[in-house]
Amino acid sequence: MIEPGRRWMGVARSTDGASRAAAAQAARAALTGVGPKLLIVWFAISHDPTEVLAGVRDAVPDVPLIGCSTHGEIAPGGPSDGTVVVTAIGGPGIEVTTAVAEAVSGRQREAGAEIAQCALRARADLPHRVLLMLTDGRIRDQEAILRGIYGVVGASVPLIGGAAGDGWQMEHTLVIGDDRVLVDAVVGVTIASVSPVAVAVGHGWRKTGDPMIVTGAGNGRVYTLDDRPAMDVYLDRLGAPREAYVDRDAFRDFALSRPLGVQRRSGAEARNMATEIDIEGRSIGCGTAIDHGGLAWAMTGDVDSILAATDAVCENVLAGLGGREPVGLLAFSCSALRAVLGDEGITWENERIAKWARNTPFSGFYTYGEIARVRGIDGFHNQTLAVLAIS
């Protein structure tokens, strides 16, 4: 009989510039309890990923490990760039199973079904489970990966995770799984526990102006809104400066803090228009399908609204534990939010998460897409905060 109540989570960060030493140092320090079951490593692209992997293994040779590159690391003490953060989860009553899918582009659904296998292998006698996944941020149509997983596990397992970042370079995103450094890959781990786990997601954007109808779309791009070139309609609606119409960087800077809202039953989903810019073709896109005929809105937000959403998401995720105290939180916050929050704002965001974590550790990273399937069948988000709480 498994004894409940002694699960733990440890988080440690190293600012050492030497990748192997930094990873080893953080991994050792993260082991704050007995019986580690899972290690997660988030690291900046300034680090050599192979060295990071080797460093973790120097310190902890045989505990399942997943990880990815980031657009900034989240841990107690504030957000950071250029660091290695290691999270360890362990103790009795918690077990993990892992899966890796490679060469994902072009066969996203199939890859999702491969990742889902780790949920099928999870111990059946542990009633609470969640599938944590990290994806290469350069893979398009990540919703299809989630659909692939959903096709196997159905509504029975909530999903959480994030897409690896690389400081907007779109060249160095990668994940770690099977003790290898992987690109165009997804790593998944099913955490099964005797005690509740909970997932929540939310954003602080609000719709502005009248809705627009998607009148031309395909291949993850929106060509026309209200029968006019989508980029111009989007910029017109938001009163964009002249440069944003003609200059790629100006468009990106403008769009980062102004997602497109896609109408859903329970509210608008925010889509980041800043990553796939098409100045010549005047289309807009976010790598995720926006269907012909959909209703879309220009959205805006500010530091206050985003931080209010941080509070709401943390409150919801803790409520999902059904009265149990958390042992730790994993937070996946969108890279684009950094553009709105600024350096000061992400510090505040970190303080809010720390407040809700109630003296327990937390970690996470700034992502190229947040994964959280709580309700319905969709689970890939932009410009949100997604949080996992473990009790």
Place this chain on the structure above:
Amino acid sequence: MTTEDGWLQGQQLLELLAVISSYPDEESAVHGAVERAAQALEAEVAAVVMGTSVVASVGFPAGQLPEDDLVAVTTLRRDRLTVPGVGECPVTTASWGGTHPGSLVLARWDAAFTVQEQSLVRGMARLLELTLTMLRTLERSERQAAENAELLKSLRQRQRLVEHLFDIQRAISRRRPLAQILDMITGAAQDLLGDEVVGLWLRESPEGDDAKLVAHVGLRTGVARRRPTIPLAEAGAAGQAMLTDDVVVLHGYTETSTLIAELTDGRLRASMAAPVHDSGAVSGSLMVGSHQQTRGYSASDVQTLRAFAEHVSLALTDANTVDRMYQAFHDSLTGLASRGLFLEKLAKRLGAAEHDGKRVALLFLDLDRFKAVNDSLGHAAGDDLLTITAGRLKAQLRATDVAARFGGDEFAVLLYGVATTADAVRVAERILRTLGEPMPVAGRHLRVSASIGIALSTPGMPDPADLMRRADVAMYQAKRNGRGRLEVFTDEMLLSFPTSD
């Protein structure tokens, strides 16, 4: 319910249509539809059942598909479904007939499906049926490669239907006037089915035995313009479709009413009608009619008519939703905003004023001696007086201003973007003047006066309650000072005014 919920209905069907019409074969169309339906309704699970087997599903863990339970839902033997990892969920289902009957089933964890959502699911089922029929036609045609002409015809037909449905759904989601949407549908039905006559009949009341002609193509204009009504029993296929809640095909019209004969110049030889629904109940029917004795209706024709009828249902349900929303937010007697709507708008305008560096003026208005009119001339006269007051009030306002009736003889007016107190006073004086003109009530010309209290927002005053209290205090001051006059709020007024706490 918000306005957006209404928009969603049209939008979701439009998205589904775009998605499933892009699939090349039946299997992928069914799977796509199942996922899209689940997504649109934020349902955890969805399935298509044909006969006694589940041909596509989403949301059940592999190997745990409750096939018998899903079939039981489609035959209405179950109204809840146990979803692994989620629990007991409310369900909704919609079925279609024809040569390959099937049902769409959805289950959602938290909330039962609303009437509007059920109507959306019916619309989705209809679109799926239509798409499947077309795909089968295509497959058949592809097999018979020699019959290139037929392949081409069915491809063109499919393309035209998709185009028509797009246009109609766009009109619904853009809230075009209902009459315009219904005309679009009758026009499209004629274009696609090719019959000489199309008529849309709606029941006069939900349980009523009469139907009224509301839109048509090819009927005798002089008669149709009068919007004639007809007993259901005499309305041929249109009436039968309403009575049986199913598609009805009739040949020969020797026994029909004189009205039908008049509308069609006695030339109607064959007709088909499909029922339309409003918020789930049969509320009318869409009929097509031919002058040709030999006109037969194929399964594909039946489905096309059903698809258009379903769009009539969608438009009616949507229009009704808008009506209900309007009623919830407006005073039923005067049509002015309700107190709730007014407060909501006031809060928004105060926020906007703060942002734009503008001011908001609030006018509280109370008719003097309204009770005396009500008591001496009766409630009907009192109602007339209130309606005339509301009309005159509105006539003095701009589009950005808002007028509301708070109940009884109390009115409120919000003026946006006022520069000074003098601006608000000018509007209030105009209102007093226009209300002072004689009002034709109960066969007399009544002279009524009103008292108005005015308060202006100040920067940093985002709370509507503060402004309301100030306008209220000013109005009582006006009444105290002798009725038929206006007063602008000053802080001193608070000293002589009893506080509510």
